[in-house]
Amino acid sequence: MxxxxxxxxxxxxxxxxxxxxxxxxxxxxxxxxxxxxxTDIVLLERADDVGLVTTSQGAGLCGQVxxxxxxxxxxxxxxxxxxxxxxxxxxxxxxxxxxSLRIALSExxxxxxxxxxxxxxxxxxxxxxxxxxxxxxxWPLMEFAATTAVLWCPSDxxxxxxxxxxxxQHQCRKLGVRFVTGAIVDRIECRNGRVEAVHTNRGxxxxxxxINAAGAHAYHVARLAGLExxxxxxxxxxxxxxxxxxxxxDLPCFRIPEWTLYGRVRDGGLLLGGWEQGSLxxxxxxxxxxxxxxxxxxxxEVLESFERDFSGLFPGSRYAEKARVGKGWPTxxxxxxFILGESKRVKGFVMAGGCNAHGISxxxxxxxxxxxxxxxxxxxxxxxSLSPDRFTEMSWNWEDATREARSVYESYYGTNV
Numbered sequence: 001m002x003x004x005x006x007x008x009x010x011x012x013x014x015x016x017x018x019x020x021x022x023x024x025x026x027x028x029x030x031x032x033x034x035x036x037x038x039t040d041i042v043l044l045e046r047a048d049d050v051g052l053v054t055t056s057q058g059a060g061l062c063g064q065v066x067x068x069x070x071x072x073x074x075x076x077x078x079x080x081x082x083x084x085x086x087x088x089x090x091x092x093x094x095x096x097x098x099x100s101l102r103i104a105l106s107e108x109x110x111x112x113x114x115x116x117x118x119x120x121x122x123x124x125x126x127x128x129x130x131x132x133x134x135x136x137x138x139w140p141l142m143e144f145a146a147t148t149a150v151l152w153c154p155s156d157x158x159x160x161x162x163x164x165x166x167x168x169q170h171q172c173r174k175l176g177v178r179f180v181t182g183a184i185v186d187r188i189e190c191r192n193g194r195v196e197a198v199h200t201n202r203g204x205x206x207x208x209x210x211i212n213a214a215g216a217h218a219y220h221v222a223r224l225a226g227l228e229x230x231x232x233x234x235x236x237x238x239x240x241x242x243x244x245x246x247x248x249x250d251l252p253c254f255r256i257p258e259w260t261l262y263g264r265v266r267d268g269g270l271l272l273g274g275w276e277q278g279s280l281x282x283x284x285x286x287x288x289x290x291x292x293x294x295x296x297x298x299x300x301e302v303l304e305s306f307e308r309d310f311s312g313l314f315p316g317s318r319y320a321e322k323a324r325v326g327k328g329w330p331t332x333x334x335x336x337x338f339i340l341g342e343s344k345r346v347k348g349f350v351m352a353g354g355c356n357a358h359g360i361s362x363x364x365x366x367x368x369x370x371x372x373x374x375x376x377x378x379x380x381x382x383x384x385s386l387s388p389d390r391f392t393e394m395s396w397n398w399e400d401a402t403r404e405a406r407s408v409y410e411s412y413y414g415t416n417v
Contacts, residue, residue, distance in 0.1 A: 011203035012178060016040035018198050018207040020185055020221050022050035024058075024161060024363040025352055026213035027168035028081075032367025034175035036375060042205060043172075044183040044198070046217075051165030054215040055360055057328030058161040059238050059273055061253050061264055062361035063100055064125055065116050065153055070382055072123035074365035079155055081364030082164070091170035094163040098264075100156035100253040101135060103147050103313070109258050110149035117151060127153045139254065141246050142314050158253055158264050161360050168363075184290060188224040188349070195225070195348035209342075211350045211370070216293050216329045218339075218353030219284035222388075225349045229339060229391050230401035233282040233293050233329035234409045236357065238273025239303050240266050241320040257413035259309045270317055273326070274306045275412040281402055282329055298325040330357040334396070334404035338366065340386040341373040344393065350374060351388040356408060 017038060019026045022045030030043050047053055062082065064075035082095040104110040113129065120127045130152045132144040144150065169179060180202065187199035188210060197206040212221045219231040253264040260275040282293045303325065311318035333339060333354035343349045352370055355362065369386065372379045 011180060012042050012205050014206040015042040015178070016207065017042070017209045017211060018205060019043040019211045019213055020198070021045065021213035021215055021218070022047070022165070022179070022181070023053060023055040023213065023215050024051065024165050024168070024360040025215070025355060025366055026211070027051070027165050027172065028363030028367040029211060029213055029352055029370045030172045030177050031168045032364075032371050034172055034177050036371045038375070039176040041172075041177045043177060043179050044185060044200060045179070045181045046184045048181055050169055050179065050181070051162050054328055054330065055161045055165055057326055058360040059262070059264075059271055059326060060158045060161050060360065061262060062158060063153070063156045063253065063255065065100075065102060065120060065127065065151065065156075067116060067119055069119055069123035072120055072125050074369070075362065076123065076125060077368050078362055078364035079157070081367070082157075082159060085164075085167040085171065088167065088170065091167050092163060093167040094160035095157060096159065096249065097155060097157040098250055098252050099138070099152060099154040100255065101139060102151040102153070103135075103144075103254060103256045104149040105146060105256070105258045106148055112257070113149045113151045120153070125153065126155060127151055138252055141316060142254075144313070146312070156253055159360075164360060164363065185221060185224065186289070188221075190225065190346055193345070193347060195346060207348075209348050209350055209374070211352055213352040215353070215359070216284070216331060217289060218331060218351070220289040222351065222353070224289070225343070225346045227343060227345065227349070227388065227392055229351070229353070229388060230334050230396060230398070230405065231284060231331045231339065231354045232333070232402055232405035233284060234332050234406060235280040235282070235296060235327070236273070236330055237296070237299060237302060237325060237327045238271060239306070239322045239325045240271045241269035241317070242323045243268030244270060244316065244320060255413070256310070256313070260413060261306060261310055263310070267323075269323055270320065272306050272310055272317070275409060276302050276305075277410050279406045279409045281406055283398075283402070293329045296327040296329075298327060330355070330359070332356050332405040332408050334401045334408070336408040338369070338386050339388050339391070340366070340369055341383065341388060344387075344389045357412070
């Protein structure tokens with residue numbers, strides 16, 4: 001990439017905190033830190049604008065139902081952040097609080113919903129097990145005769161991923177955060193076991209902290225600091241149909257765990273995605289920092305299976321014309337948990353990667369966790385459990401890590417994150 005002299009002159013000489021990665025996670029972290037009073041922040045993004053890579057591939061659903069009160073509260077914090085951002089009259093995340101339906105198709109599935117409801121009650125999340133007639137009232141085009149239980153969460157919703165990032169950026173700039181695009185990181189300078197500076201194609205900046213929020217390149221950025229971390233990109237796909245009669249933007253999001261499907265209305269059509277059982281991954285060691293993960297060709301067989309299964313509840317969706325296919329490489333970890341916090345081996349190097357497909361919807365909560373890990377002298381046991389040290393201070397191998405990360409993807413609705 002060719003950079004003009006003026007752009008090089010504007011490259012910052014130093015900052016307390018440098019964030020690498022301008023997706024929802026990086027921008028959400030910048031926002032959380034700035035709100036906490038740490039405003040001497042520079043965010044570096046290799047693309048020409050923020051939110052153009054992994055974030056742009058997201059489906060945009062935000063659900064708070066989890067199987068532990070702690071994780072539910074984290075998701076609830078993300079919703080509170082989206083609500084707050086939506087109040088801005090200029091730049092909003094396009095947050096739609098339409099609620100969600102989680103649908104069970106067996107007695108085992110119904111029991112799981114009852115357990116999730118209990119966890120929600122403990123966390124203070126409003127939810128209700130509703131009958132078929134109430135479910136049909138909320139989603140009139142869907143058939144609920146075969147369902148065994150439906151869990152309704154009124155404060156769930158969806159947003160537009162690109163708008164989320166722009167909303168974060170807008171607020172961050174008002175708080176003094178600086179953004180530099182077209183900046184490709186090629187070296188992280190360390191001295192005496194501590195981060196000193198970040199070198200890019202646009203210049204070098206000294207810093208106290210480097211936060212790695214580089215998505216599918218988080219592995220490569222960690223390697224620049226001398227750390228080997230199992231951050232595995234796994235293929236994910238969804239499709240969006242052309243507009244269909246009766247699909248209005250106020251219809252709830254939905255999830256069908258036993259079919260590993262999720263969806264919502266988008267642009268008047270049906271957005272439908274799922275977690276395929278025969279997952280495919282990309283080895284991050286197989287592409288360079290300056291490169292990209294392999295190109296994804298839409299898998300018609302997988303997309304057909306999503307459509308075929310869902311037509312059991314929504315017959316009108318069968319054979320609907322597809323307007324486009326969404327696809328990307330969200331990153332997963334072997335234990336299904338974020339890799340977040342400062343490294344024991346390299347002081348000042350802070351991870352915010354391996355988000356297990358919760359980067360956009362969980363960005364508000366991830367920012368909260370990052371602030372706690374970095375600024376709280378006594379972070380919670382949960383935050384400490386996310387440390388990159390759990391991989392740098394123990395033995396693991398790529399074959400096992402890849403298999404386990406793919407399993408996290410394939411069992412997505414039964415995984416703790």
